[in-house]
Amino acid sequence: MFTCRDATSLLTEETERSLRGWLRAKMRFHLAICSHCGAYRRQMNEAIGLAKETRGSEVSSAVEDSAIAAFRRRGADVPQE
């Protein structure tokens, strides 16, 4: 029998579309009829959504300075036509 423990442990495989055949069908059926597992999946998606919102775009100035200096040195090595 496909249980709630099975469904929650296979959630990521389900979202990654790596479940196949009969197992996939059992998972879909279970999620359709089990409100608790449906809630668990929604809550996991909410956690993932909040994690996405933590994305920053910082570049440390030391790294940026190094990269710019390296590009300038490369430019100095390129033969001028």
Added chain:
Amino acid sequence: MHGPLTKLALAFVGTKAAAEEVVQETWLAVVVELDLFEGRSSIRTWIGSILVKRAKTRGVREKRSVPFSALGTEEAAPIEAARFSARGYWSDPPRRWDAESLVLRKEARQAIERELEALPPAQRTIVALRDIEEWTSEEVCNVLEITETNQRVLLHRGRARLRAALERFHAERAT
């Protein structure tokens, strides 16, 4: 891309400072080796591979030579066994969370941030690359040289811990 590279380096080295150094070395290597990029993989995977090689070397020097695939797979199941009956059905099911206000969402996001920092390094890396930076499964597996199965296990455990942290956050607010 700097953020995800730092997170990736942190899976192999001990400190954020060391991770920043590895990322810096990686960018310099990218500048020097850019002509060698043949386009057989995405540029993101190529840069990630350069970083992983350097981070691993640094990690070995720091005596942190546990294979990436072994990190974060040793912990217990993501949901406590006691929350299921002996037959495998919920005995302590998830509770409904209150509708969100903007303030609540900000605090919830902070709870997630704290849990992200607390994740085992491998889980943190996979969640950061897959869910935050939206790398594909193939890119992550290629750069980290792990199997799809291994990657899925780490991703699932990381996500389950984030969900559990959010559950604790809402439970504390409800009391």
